[in-house]
Amino acid sequence: MxxxxxxxxxxxxxxxxxxxxxxxxxxxxxxxxxxxxxxxxxxxxxxxxxxxxxxxxxxxxxxxxxxxxxxxxxxxxxxxxxxxxxxxxxxxxxxxxxxxxxxxxxxxxxxxxxxxxxxxxxxxxxxxxxxxxxxxxxxxxxxxxxxxxxxxxxxxxxxGTGSQQAAAAEKWITKQGSKSVALMHDNTSYSKDIALRTQNLLEAPGGAEAAIIEAVTPKESDYSANITNVLAKKPDFVYWTGYFQEGGLIARQLRQAGYKGSIMVGDGSVSPKLVEIAGAEAAEGLYATMTQTPDTLEGxxxxxxxxxxxxxxxxxxxxxxxxxxxxxxxxxxxxxxxxxxxxxxxxxxxxxxxxxxSGPLKFTPEHTLANGGFQILVVKSDKFALQDSLK
Amino acid sequence: MTQLIWNGLFVGSFYALVALGYSMVYGIIKLLNFAHGDLYMLGAFAGFAILGAVGGVSSAMALPLLLAVLLATMVVTGLAGVTLERIAYRPLRRAPRLSLLITAVGASFALEYGMRAVAGADPRVYPVRLGGTSFEVLGARITPQQLVLIGVAVLLMAGLNLLVTRTREGRAMRAIALDPRTSALMGIDVNAVISRAFFVGSALAGAAGVMAGAYYGKIDFMMGFLIGLKAFTAAVIGGIGNIPGTMLGGLLLGLLESFGTFWLGGEWRDVFAFGVLILFLTVRPTGLLGERVTERV
The missing domain is CATH 3.40.50.2300 (Response regulator)
Known part of the structure; x- marks a missing residue:
């Protein structure tokens, strides 16, 4: 050996x-x-x-x-x-x-x-x-x-890795024609990594701009202070890269605060519980960057x-x-x-x-997936469904 | 600006409610009850269980029903607090302070993981939600439900203050805080009074738990941990053992967090809030209103 x-x-x-x-x-x-x-x-x-x-x-x-x-x-x-x-x-x-x-x-x-x-x-x-x-x-x-x-x-x-997920997020934000994006993360290395990589990608001139990057404390109930900060920048797109418990609360509290633009969450937030926590009304139309899930996979x-x-x-x-x-x-x-x-x-x-x-597997020399397989899901009548496979 | 103040006051009233129990217990038997935050969690779950037993309700009935559940939960968590004191703290009352502190941490874990064993690790979502449409007052978005919650919190705190300052029971508590042995010699049933203090403090934490569950919607077995720390901070800022001081400390901590987030950004909020705690511990360890140490409850 x-x-x-x-x-x-x-x-x-x-x-x-x-x-x-x-x-x-x-x-x-x-x-x-x-x-x-x-x-x-x-x-x-x-x-x-x-x-x-x-x-x-x-x-x-x-x-x-x-x-x-x-x-x-x-x-x-x-x-x-x-x-x-x-x-x-x-x-x-x-x-x-x-x-x-x-x-x-x-x-x-x-x-x-x-x-x-x-x-x-x-x-x-x-x-x-x-x-x-x-x-x-x-x-x-x-x-x-x-x-x-x-x-x-x-x-x-x-x-899929953080950089692959950030690339998928940037692609969808651009496709939506958004102008001003708020990135929210929970300060864990996973979540912050995606937020920062997305911010980097958004720096390219032309498309959307990252208006604010806001860190929240996980495991809390009240995110109104963070949300006030975010909404002060008047974004038309909010991307949350953390986990589903906070994601549900943030989506709900964003809507309660009168935010009307798009909300998107990362793969750590894709869970039926997110919809439950946010409530059906606040969750409807919420996007997510996610690798293929049983729901979106044929067969x-x-x-x-x-x-x-x-x-x-x-x-x-x-x-x-x-x-x-x-x-x-x-x-x-x-x-x-x-x-x-x-x-x-x-x-x-x-x-x-x-x-x-996640699709046919082949490892890169780095031992990661050659293709992250990230796609965009959307919440439709309380369930995550495929919106765009970003192919 | 008004939005920041409103956010701070709303969160702060939760901190204050939880902090009061901390402060009362510390005032009377000098115990930092680290399991106190978990009584808040227990309250949220008790309320959840009671709501589940009641079954489906129309949203028009949500508020009166929640108030009834609130009262029932306060009884449940109050009794839990009494049991906790009887089992974990009373046998150790003469033991060194450190043993009590460690027992409190143990009790906290027991409650957290006991609840996890019973209810599971998955977060639960309240069947009745206080959402509501907001209206603007001086540029701040306020929902009627928020007003009701703050109203309930203020009522509970005012009631507690009356209990402590105006009743025989309160006088007994204050006497024990001053000197338990002399109080016993004067014919006060010290154990009974301490039990009742635990009941009241735990009931307030339980009330806060139900209110948080109904307003935010999500509850889980670890939800008491962070708010326990925050409540401790609030109590120290206001003056641990001092009831009006603790209320003030809770509201102040809420405001500090709100403005800290605004000034320094979300990642610095807790640094800011706990930084203030350290500042208070070094510069003014008795807290804002903790000067008259002779009358602690």
Missing amino acids: RAIPLKSFASLAVLSLLVTGCGQGLLGGGDGAGQTAAGKDEPIVLGMLIPQSGSEAAIGPYMSNAAQLAIDEINAKGGVLGRTLELKTADDACDAQSAAAGANKLVTEGIDVSVGGYCSGATLPTLPIFGKAGIPMIIPAANSQELVDQKLKHVFLIN AEGWIDAYKKKYGAEPGPYSNQAYDAVRLAAEAVTKAGGTDGTKVIAALEAIDGFPMF
Whole structure:
């Protein structure tokens, strides 16, 4: 494997590597038919680090449920290389310390591939932990530029990046013929990144102008002070790049304050809850920049039904990315012929045209999506529907 | 300008309501009840549950119904506050101050994650919303519902002030604040009075929770955390332990945030507000009206 001295591994990680290494050696020799007893007994374990407590705890189940759904489907079809898949989750609480502890726990539990990561700030410290253990990471949701800046070989992002989202936003703002844009973010690196990138794109002469960039404090109820600031600039377009809880309140309070122009939200705000919080009246006609969702994807109705049937609730934000992360991990392990980290990474790099919700997958050299697949959604009678695919 | 003042006063009246409970408890037993913000959260959820049990209502009936729910919720959170005091704080009343403080933090977590276990992590949305169409007064947009909420807040605060300054109960509270042991010797049932103080303070926080739920619409299990901090700030600015001071502190904090956002931009608002807190702690730790420390409640 890598040139990392063995003694630096946690003892259990060594054990798990020995086990997987052994299984793979036997597989390599026997080619398909060589599925030994050891290989068959050992499930392929996928680890998922998600927020299960703390402020973002609402997101965790959306992701782990969808991942479990994918695993059940794959297992029902005979698993991967004759082995079953198994999901192990750990809590990152959207917090760096908890995330590091959770990652270590997953490593000692012997996971083969990591398919988690929602909060960018919590995902960042887990990169070296999984890296040292030789575990490839398919990150379904976290998409801060910082995650790929270090050019780590084992890190793959399958959510569109901030710059791709900002480009989609700018395209739509220009298409709408807006003149004056207010950008609102919640000061987290994800949200601020999109707002600043959109502002940069708007600086090009001619089109719309960024009139104000306003940061709000997340988890509050009253944004009237921020909204007074924004409306003082008389914008005709407001773009909120944060999450859905604040997004719903901001949309409602903008309308209450008499704002009549367009409102658009980023992908963190695309949730049925946003419409509920804003109220049907305030949410109607609200735009969103979003990667493809089950709702806007042809042939996904069956997927939503399956999810509903299993969990008795609608899938939520990042359910589809989590589902895809598991499918992608299964595909890569199949292609690699085993769970050896280096081979799985090579298989991921070689993937071309794997069908996902965000479109056919091919990674850039940076290990991000070649095409972010962002499109514009609009709220129509309480539901997000496709407005413009920006093709 | 008037809009800024109005925004500040409206938010500030919520801070003031929550801060009062903080201040009362601190005044009487010198405990910083960090779980107080979570009683506000509990109030919002209790109101939500009661509204859900009542079932669908026409929007014309929304306001009277909400007032009834408000009263019911105040009873629920008041009792919760009493229970909290009985279980978590009373056994430790003689313990070092630090143990009490840590217990309060523990109680706060217990309430937050207890609610998460019961109601789930997803935010909930109130079935009855106070939206309303706004009208302009001197350039500020005001809705009738905002006026009603502020009216309720003012009534509650005035009632509390009367209770503390004009009744036997209030006199007992003030006596305990001065010296619990002597009060006991004078025949005051200290435990009962402290329980009732917790009831009143928690009921006010619960009332604020229902009002916030009905006005803003969104409630979640972490909603009490930030407002608990803000209420603490408001209490310190006004003079912790002093009731009129705490009300003033709440309104002032609302105004500070409103103007801070306007002058410095949204990202600096909390820096501004908490900066003022630090300023007060260093320059005038007794707060604006906290001078007469001899009469704290």
